[in-house]
Amino acid sequence: MGDWQIRRARPDEAEALSELAVVSKGSWGYPGEFLAACRQELSLSPETIASTPVFVAEVGEGVVGFYSLQGAPPEGELGHLFVDPGWIGKGYGRRLWDHAIATARGIGFTSLLIESDPFAEAFYRAVGAQRIGKRESGSIPGRMLPLLRIEPEALRQG
Secondary structure, three states: OOOEEEEEOOHHHHHHHHHHHHHHHHOOOOOHHHHHHHHHHHOOOHHHHHHOOEEEEEEOOEEEEEEEEEEEOOEEEEEEEEEOHHHOOOOHHHHHHHHHHHHHHHHOOOEEEEEOOHHHHHHHHHOOEEEEEEEEOOOOOOOEEEEEEEOHHHHHOO
């Protein structure tokens, strides 16, 4: 994997991280109009980065992915988890996930909700999340998204 690290995101990275989220979502083949409708919901503000847990995976000098957590204990929510399409399949999504779980435990979350893109649901299920229902998309009225939850036991384990 070379030289890489996971570090806290900086507020001045908000625009680049927001764009990374859109590009990553676009890798599933969504049309431009769909991505435009999702852009605001996928975006991070400098204020959000400064006030909530947002972490990036960095290889050399470049950011290859990021995640964010939302909410207050005991139950949190995975706000974002995106990997640059050129880096998908190289283990960075799993490393970000593992870091997110460790961070959530440290904050005091006993469970995490995940509103998943339908194409990403298999990843979350593979790392232990259970589907608990559906939630309407905040971007596309009438579009239902898988809602998953990582069980409390997974957050307590190492």
